[in-house]
Amino acid sequence: MSEIQRPGALYQQVAAAIREAILSGEFEPDSLLPSEAQLMARYGVSRPTVRNAVAALRAEGLIDVRHGKGSFVRSAGQPALTLERRITRTTDGTFTMPNGDAWDEVEEPSTYRTRTTKDAGRFLQLGEEEALFGCDRLLIDPGSGTRVMHRTLIPFTTAEAIPLLAEEPSTRPAEIYGLLTQEGHKLSWTESVRARMPLPDERTTLRLPDATPVLLLARVTHGTDGRPLLLEELRSGADRAELAYRITADKQPTRRTRA
Amino acid sequence: MSEIQRPGALYQQVAAAIREAILSGEFEPDSLLPSEAQLMARYGVSRPTVRNAVAALRAEGLIDVRHGKGSFVRSAGQPALTLERRITRTTDGTFTMPNGDAWDEVEEPSTYRTRTTKDAGRFLQLGEEEALFGCDRLLIDPGSGTRVMHRTLIPFTTAEAIPLLAEEPSTRPAEIYGLLTQEGHKLSWTESVRARMPLPDERTTLRLPDATPVLLLARVTHGTDGRPLLLEELRSGADRAELAYRITADKQPTRRTRA
DNA sequence: TATCATTTGTTCGTATGTATC
DNA sequence: CGATACATACGAACAAATGAT
Numbered sequence: 001m002s003e004i005q006r007p008g009a010l011y012q013q014v015a016a017a018i019r020e021a022i023l024s025g026e027f028e029p030d031s032l033l034p035s036e037a038q039l040m041a042r043y044g045v046s047r048p049t050v051r052n053a054v055a056a057l058r059a060e061g062l063i064d065v066r067h068g069k070g071s072f073v074r075s076a077g078q079p080a081l082t083l084e085r086r087i088t089r090t091t092d093g094t095f096t097m098p099n100g101d102a103w104d105e106v107e108e109p110s111t112y113r114t115r116t117t118k119d120a121g122r123f124l125q126l127g128e129e130e131a132l133f134g135c136d137r138l139l140i141d142p143g144s145g146t147r148v149m150h151r152t153l154i155p156f157t158t159a160e161a162i163p164l165l166a167e168e169p170s171t172r173p174a175e176i177y178g179l180l181t182q183e184g185h186k187l188s189w190t191e192s193v194r195a196r197m198p199l200p201d202e203r204t205t206l207r208l209p210d211a212t213p214v215l216l217l218a219r220v221t222h223g224t225d226g227r228p229l230l231l232e233e234l235r236s237g238a239d240r241a242e243l244a245y246r247i248t249a250d251k252q253p254t255r256r257t258r259a
Numbered sequence: 260m261s262e263i264q265r266p267g268a269l270y271q272q273v274a275a276a277i278r279e280a281i282l283s284g285e286f287e288p289d290s291l292l293p294s295e296a297q298l299m300a301r302y303g304v305s306r307p308t309v310r311n312a313v314a315a316l317r318a319e320g321l322i323d324v325r326h327g328k329g330s331f332v333r334s335a336g337q338p339a340l341t342l343e344r345r346i347t348r349t350t351d352g353t354f355t356m357p358n359g360d361a362w363d364e365v366e367e368p369s370t371y372r373t374r375t376t377k378d379a380g381r382f383l384q385l386g387e388e389e390a391l392f393g394c395d396r397l398l399i400d401p402g403s404g405t406r407v408m409h410r411t412l413i414p415f416t417t418a419e420a421i422p423l424l425a426e427e428p429s430t431r432p433a434e435i436y437g438l439l440t441q442e443g444h445k446l447s448w449t450e451s452v453r454a455r456m457p458l459p460d461e462r463t464t465l466r467l468p469d470a471t472p473v474l475l476l477a478r479v480t481h482g483t484d485g486r487p488l489l490l491e492e493l494r495s496g497a498d499r500a501e502l503a504y505r506i507t508a509d510k511q512p513t514r515r516t517r518a
Numbered sequence: 519t520a521t522c523a524t525t526t527g528t529t530c531g532t533a534t535g536t537a538t539c
Numbered sequence: 540c541g542a543t544a545c546a547t548a549c550g551a552a553c554a555a556a557t558g559a560t
Contacts, residue, residue, distance in 0.1 A: 268547060307550085326555070
């Protein structure tokens with residue numbers, strides 16, 4: 001019966017009313033919202049208007065709707081998985097990463113050859129249509145059940161330096177770091193983080209709920225001269241995972257004259 | 260006229276057909292899609308079905324729709340702004356950050372007192388309902404026009420150690436770092452990255468288009484003993500900005516006996 | 519400035535399909 | 540099996556933004 005008298009379209013007024021009811025605590029997390037029929041009666045609007053309002057709240061990620069059951073208030077929920085983006089080098093020249101071997105591989109890694117996309121070219125400082133070796137993995141964290149997609153992209157020049165990589169593009173990154181170090185490289189890394197809405201196939205393979213973005217991570221391995229040697233991409237649902245970085249203060253670099 | 264014969268609901272078949280037309284290049288980026296009326300004719304479906312399909316593509320972030328004009332293929336677009344998450348300490352004890360002073364403040368910083376939320380408590384290792392000083396800023400990058408929201412949260416214990424902060428919670432972070440260093444702290448930082456769909460007010464203040472997630476950044480400043488002293492939060496539209504980190508390999512820590 | 523055609527936005531009505539319990 | 544709930548699909552009408560006349 002709550003009379004609706006606000007600016008904007010009717011369905012937005014209804015959406016705002018429900019949103020406030022959720023944020024004020026009238027509808028608690030994980031509890032069932034009134035059914036569409038009840039919302040029609042409560043606000044005195046038609047079914048399309050209610051559905052429009054519900055769709056808006058879905059797109060905001062505020063509620064979850066399940067066919068035949070009803071709408072649930074989505075609980076905020078802390079991330080189930082923290083991906084610490086750190087790299088540790090052991091004294092024997094090998095590398096380890098937090099959670100490095102704790103992943104289960106859902107399926108066999110698939111290897112292939114491809115060419116640089118605009119993004120891969122930007123990170124690897126290559127032009128378009130340059131040859132790459134690729135390897136895709138679908139990983140799952142056994143503790144939380146979180147799925148992530150991992151991709152390794154090896155430029156042709158790197159595979160030339162280490163022929164094993166051309167034969168076995170499915171070599172794990174930590175091992176590749178070791179091989180590159182044996183070749184005399186002192187490695188460093190840069191990571192770039194973005195987010196976007198998933199494509200339909202990403203939604204299904206990562207099993208993402210509605211209104212859940214994917215975190216897109218690109219890690220570039222640089223060699224001694226700073227040139228990029230390797231690109232890794234990681235995709236994960238933003239509802240389950242967070243990325244953690246440790247930062248220390250750099251010293252002010254000596255001012256240099258322009259080149 | 261393209262006959263539709265695929266699995267799934269009718270509107271999903273239409274959405275899939277349009278999606279493929281976009282990805283195959285039939286509809287180029289920034290070009291106008293056929294109008295709803297044309298799509299109705301092309302696929303032989305009703306207006307609600309077309310609108311449902313268009314809504315799906317909107318939620319995926321594949322198209323932009325403008326009232327009275329039509330639907331446009333969204334161009335992929337590289338991020339206009341790369342936020343380098345680095346901190347540099349100069350010899351005179353002050354701190355600088357990439358892009359540190361290049362921001363314009365859209366409005367005056369607003370300062371307030373508040374209490375820890377669940378998130379703030381997690382990062383600051385405080386219980387619930389602990390007192391905090393806060394300062395919110397709306398910043399804009401003059402080069403790209405990208406807007407970001409910045410929040411500084413100062414725990415009561417930190418404000419006690421540096422009384423100036425209680426009087427002036429709007430002190431800029433780089434300056435706070437300097438003050439904390441003068442107090443004898445050797446600072447370190449951790450950052451945590453997440454993403455989610457924006458709330459309505461975040462959408463308007465950051466001027467976000469449809470289907471655009473926000474990148475959520477939490478930076479915690481730690482003192483000499485590792486205890487958290489300060490929390491900063493940064494919110495930015497994921498369509499315009501990316502975060503960049505530099506990583507170096509840690510040395511294997513000396514193995515310690517359990518405490 | 520004013521009007522008009524085009525295009526998307528909103529709202530109603532109605533019927534049927536499908537998942538859950 | 541039936542009752543309830545959400546999903547899909549059709550039709551119709553009017554509102555509001557846009558761009559051209």
